[in-house]
Amino acid sequence: MNKKKFLSDLRKELSILDKSERDEYIEFYNERFDYEESDEKVIASLESPERIAKVILNDHGINTEQRYIRNNKPSVASIIGIIILDILVIFPIYISLLSVPFSLLLISICSLVGVFGFIDGFLTGISATTLGFGMSIITLIIGVLALNFCIYLGKHILKWNLDAFGIKFSITKNIKFKKSFSKPLLWILSVMGICLLLTGTIFSIIAISSTGKTQILTEEKIFQNVKNINIDVKEKDVRIIKVSSPDVKIKYVYREDGTYTFEQIGNSITLKENYDFFNYFDYWNFNDLLSLGEKMVIIEIPEDLVLENLIINTSNSRVNLSEIEVSNKLKIDTSNSSLSLSDITTDEFIIDTSNGKVMLNNITSTSIQVDTSNGKITLNNITSNDILVDTSNADINFDTVHANNVTIDTSNRNVDLKDVFTKRINIDTSNGNISYENPSDRDYVVDYIWADTSNGHFNITVKHTELVKR
């Protein structure tokens, strides 16, 4: 053993002390080597590093005996016990705790990004920006602190485990809670965040109170000789009501600051809401939150009128249609809305929505096309030549359907068909079950069935001439 080894051993033994304290002792012993000619002589006259450390640690009130006992080899049973405790208790709790900082950091990002969705004019713009940035900063600070705490806790858990297993690791010693923000920066950011939040709150109050003054206006127009109706609006419920008067009346309930055009060319009428690029962000703002459900389009049509084309384009709103007859094309295009349509006669029927359920009842048509995602599709009492149904992650249910060609496409969900009388049918789902039966007429023969599911079961009991299963 030489001087270097002696000192490094001593340093290791004293590692539980603070660095400054440790260095003082090392300095004493370093100096000690200068008083004699050879290092060997000094080492021979000194006690072993372990022994010296024990005396020093005792002087610091550290019970060294405990340390040595802890580093003894643990029994197999206790190791298994600790592992079970880790997996069943500590690990789940720690993981759920860990989700806190991550969700906070996510909120921080979201509130920053979300700002852009709210920019609509000066007041909402200012309040959204300040609120968003303030929120972002505050959640960032809390998130980083929480993350640090989790790391600190994680180290402790690791140390506790390693200690329990009798493994000594230098990284697990001297665990301290480190703040990754310097203190002044932390203070500046906090104050900034709180100021922004306060400003944002004040502006939002102003913005909301000024919004309250925005009037909801109603416009009514009467049209004659109407065959085609084209509605293109946003965030407004669309209702069609049958009346006994001979004219078509469109009631448009809208916000004061909205702009729109009514147009009649020949026998076609168009209601179009104008929105430019900036109004595009308008589609979910304070004003809409306050007047949700108040805005709508009500179309009154004569009882005996047969329209040629009816095209409705809206978003995030309900569309209620029943007892309608359209000779050519009926198209409904909406998003995030559930649709419930019944008693409709048309030639071409196109429904397009996303995240909404679609329920069709008593429909007579030449072709039906339903396209949605994440919404359940239910067809009840339908007569149509071609039926095309497309969704994902949702069930498809058919009951009493007469058709020539049916195409069904979903994934991850079940397809349940009952009394579907068609010549050809294509069913495609990936992880769902396919069930097809015709209890009201068990002798009906389907020409061609093509059924495809990768992980689901088949339950096809109808008679058929050709069946392809995949």
Added chain:
Amino acid sequence: MSQQLKKGVLEMCVLTLLSNKDSYGYEIFQEVNSILTISESTIYPILRRFVKSYYCETYVVVANEGKPPRKYFKLTNLGISRCTSIVEEYRKFNDKIDIMLNKYWKEEQYE
């Protein structure tokens, strides 16, 4: 001499030694050791504690012949008054123990 007894008086011994003259760590050990026979490792924590509680100051003396500098310990006023009070306390304590021993300890009994 028992370790327990030594431990109790070691601080006082070092203080009195330093009240006589400034000294460095190893020399302090050697001098105390020549009378009391102590382990070297007990001296350094005591010296460190003295500095911490302002009984001692340190200064560095550069030795000649190319030898490295030595860290000398010097008692402060606080250290001196601490030394006076602890010695006085010890004397009183010692007298009382003597009374105790004189009164109850009859050496002849066990001879």
